[in-house]
Amino acid sequence: MAGQRTAPPTVYDVASAAGVSIATVSRVLRTPDAVREGTRDRVQAAIRTLGYVPSGNARALAGKRTGVVGLLLPGFDVVPDERPDLVTDGGVRVVDDRRHVTQPFSSNLYFDEVLRGAELEAWQRGLALMVAAGRGPSRDVIVNDVAGRVDGLAVLAQTVPDELLEHVARRIPVVVLADDRRSHGFDSVSVDNAAGMRTVVSHVVGRLGIRSIAYVAGPIDSPDDMERAAGFRDALVEHGVDPADVSVVHGDFGRARARELATALFAGEVPRAVVCSNDQSALGVLDAAAATGIRVPEDVVVTGFDGIDAGRFSSPRLTTVHQPMGELGRAAVRAIVERLAHPDGPPRAVRLPVEVLLRESCPPTLDA
Structure with a gap:
């Protein structure tokens, strides 16, 4: 019948079309780098041809996990743009931006780098990353909502109070970034x-x-x-x-x-x-x-x-x-995965090394 919808393809259909086991299909979906290139290409071609989309709900029911890890960052207040309009033409605003250095530097590049690292590590492990901001009057609601949707949560230090983290940690692993919180009972990732x-x-x-x-x-x-x-x-x-x-x-x-x-x-x-x-x-x-x-x-x-x-x-x-900074994000995701695999044991702390980069603002010698 014209317009009749067919049943969506399953992982079994993909495995049959690619000539592999469903376990191999699962590895391609979760950890593609761990599968040989030729096998991975066949599976991915079958996925595209069949139009297969993995079911997150089905994976969660089968493994009692969501396949998602969370990253909670501090929220930021929005600063109004007070630069004067010069011309408004056709709905496009033209402003004098020559004094842009006097405006607040709204983008926190440190958090950007941490986020990119967490995204990369999660992707390579076949996980999804959920990111949220945790400040403001709705902070507790946001934190609890995210905690209910993920397998583990990485939190930037001072984003939420310890008592809220302790509440969340009763349900899922919590890792604190940029602070050694072993004394508080949390796994942590920090730098020297x-x-x-x-x-x-x-x-x-x-x-x-x-x-x-x-x-x-x-x-x-x-x-x-x-x-x-x-x-x-x-x-x-x-x-x-x-x-x-x-x-x-x-x-x-x-x-x-x-x-x-x-x-x-x-x-x-x-x-x-x-x-x-x-x-x-x-x-x-x-x-x-x-x-x-x-x-x-x-x-x-x-x-x-x-x-x-x-x-x-x-x-x-x-x-x-x-x-x-990127490694901070990656290490946080690894710490969550390790805690999920080994839920017992004392809190673990990872401390990453740093290096000094001498450039023109403070050179190796003052006559440089």
Whole structure:
């Protein structure tokens, strides 16, 4: 009969058409890199020809899992665009964007890198990734909704309170990123913040011989910032600089706020070095230096921490402590998979190494 719908193809149809077992079809769908290329091509050709679409519900019923892992990131407030309109023509707005550096830097490139790493690891393991933002008045509802749809949840530190994480952890594995939470009973993935900051500050103070320093810190409740501040102080003491003599200002890890702080800092006696707790803050300091005619590195050297791509293209290019942000996301997904396979045992902590990248904003030597 014309227009009559036929039954959708099944995994058995795909296996028969490709001449393989249903287990092989499943491996191609979940972990394609683990299947020989010729076999994988036959299965994928059969899938395309038959129009087969895997059923997530069927997989969940069969394996008592969803095949989905969650990543919970902090939410961001939307900042209104206050740039003046120049022309509105045919519904297209034309604006003067020459002063764009004065606008808040809304995209958090650190989270972008973590997300990409988590996506890649999930895909290679045949898993889907659900991403959500966890701040605001609806935070608890969002967290519980995501937790009910995934097999495990990775959460950026300080996104939600511990009591909410403990509630979720009764049902599914929880992994905390950018914080060592073993003492709280969670698996964790973090980087060696203290060692990275200690190394770059030792370069500034020990190798370059700089004693006039300002530190642009992050939020006071950030575990990352607390570890980096400890490494900063350790390096100062090691090289005979009293931490009490260093000017410390607290930003919010954002470029706009750091620009404001640096502008005020440069209005007085300009320090010979400004060490920043993250790259976006350091980019804000570079903005302020350029706006006030202060030369980098001739008048002041500037360092960051993270290793985001924007630091490679700033002017001058930013010296930074590079942390493996993508690997943070990948390690979080691996930790969830490992906890699902081995649910018992004490909390596990993964700490990833960092490296210092010397660039033009703070070169190997001041005459470089």
